[in-house]
Amino acid sequence: MPQTSNDASSPADANTPPNISVRLLGTGGPWVDGERFGPSTLISYNDEWLLFDTGRGVGIRLVQAGEDPAAVSPIFITHHHLDHISDLADVLITSWLRGRDKELVVYGPLGTETIVDALMNIVYAKDIEWRSVGEPAWGGWKPVRAVDVEPGTVVDMGRWKVSCDYVVHGHKLGFRKEFVKNWRCLGYRFEAGGKSIVVSGDTVDCGGIRRLAQDADVLVQCCFENYSLCEGDEHLSRVAEFTLADTKQTATIATECGVGHLMATHIRPKSDDAMAVMEKEIREFYDGPLTIGTDLTSLTL
Numbered sequence: 421m422p423q424t425s426n427d428a429s430s431p432a433d434a435n436t437p438p439n440i441s442v443r444l445l446g447t448g449g450p451w452v453d454g455e456r457f458g459p460s461t462l463i464s465y466n467d468e469w470l471l472f473d474t475g476r477g478v479g480i481r482l483v484q485a486g487e488d489p490a491a492v493s494p495i496f497i498t499h500h501h502l503d504h505i506s507d508l509a510d511v512l513i514t515s516w517l518r519g520r521d522k523e524l525v526v527y528g529p530l531g532t533e534t535i536v537d538a539l540m541n542i543v544y545a546k547d548i549e550w551r552s553v554g555e556p557a558w559g560g561w562k563p564v565r566a567v568d569v570e571p572g573t574v575v576d577m578g579r580w581k582v583s584c585d586y587v588v589h590g591h592k593l594g595f596r597k598e599f600v601k602n603w604r605c606l607g608y609r610f611e612a613g614g615k616s617i618v619v620s621g622d623t624v625d626c627g628g629i630r631r632l633a634q635d636a637d638v639l640v641q642c643c644f645e646n647y648s649l650c651e652g653d654e655h656l657s658r659v660a661e662f663t664l665a666d667t668k669q670t671a672t673i674a675t676e677c678g679v680g681h682l683m684a685t686h687i688r689p690k691s692d693d694a695m696a697v698m699e700k701e702i703r704e705f706y707d708g709p710l711t712i713g714t715d716l717t718s719l720t721l
């Protein structure tokens with residue numbers, strides 16, 4: 421069920437346009453990369469911070485960005501690959517240690533409730549009890565709640581709304597049926613004050629990302645590799661076909677959906693020359709405002 425509330429904690433003056441921005445906290449993938457941390461995107465709406473995915477190093481990037489981990493709420497998970505959730509427990513627990521005084525909600529695809537339950541009640545149960553009892557200055561554990569979501573409205577706060585849709589991320593790689601049934605991958609669309617920001621999650625060009633990205637002001641789109649490189653490589657061409665958008669797909673989605681500003685993310689480690697090729701290839705199919713993401717890049721709407 422969508423969460424709704426009219427309890428506006430942000431400035432509610434109808435004449436003041438909201439302050440909306442998007443920050444790429446981590447622009448890498450599962451590859452260990454000193455330059456690019458794991459996938460994570462922060463959308464701010466006035467004094468609220470919505471976090472999309474919790475990849476490797478997200479807590480560090482939050483602090484480097486000057487943001488308070490305690491203020492993050494809620495969290496949206498796109499899917500359950502390691503690189504998107506490896507630091508989920510880190511955010512859930514350290515937000516408390518930084519002063520989080522309210523319940524923190526985690527939305528994600530089928531299985532998110534099970535993962536959060538395992539992290540909080542098995543993996544880190546002793547840590548939480550130890551800190552709750554042994555360090556009472558923290559004021560006792562502040563709970564987290566996970567919600568498995570399906571396509572449609574995820575949260576509607578009135579002042580902002582987040583919806584989601586399924587995207588295609590490796591579903592046709594030959595997995596057993598039972599696995600595919602439970603492999604749910606989401607993209608998200610944030611809307612507020614007439615503006616929209618889409619976070620693609622991991623996906624190839626598909627109906628789900630196109631529905632989400634239609635006329636979006638900003639599209640944060642996974643773009644793992646240059647299409648010219650994929651075409652000549654058996655493994656990479658398979659990734660581009662089934663798993664992650666390459667430069668050509670990324671640019672085509674943005675152009676055909678009328679996206680206002682494209683931000684490419686989830687980028688494989690590559691040389692400066694290959695990064696220049698990435699921009700050139702996207703430019704072959706997209707001529708609008710473009711940001712080739714690096715960690716901590718931000719954009720104000």
Ligand SMILES: [Zn+2]
Nearest residue numbers: 499501589622
């Ligand atoms: Zn993935």
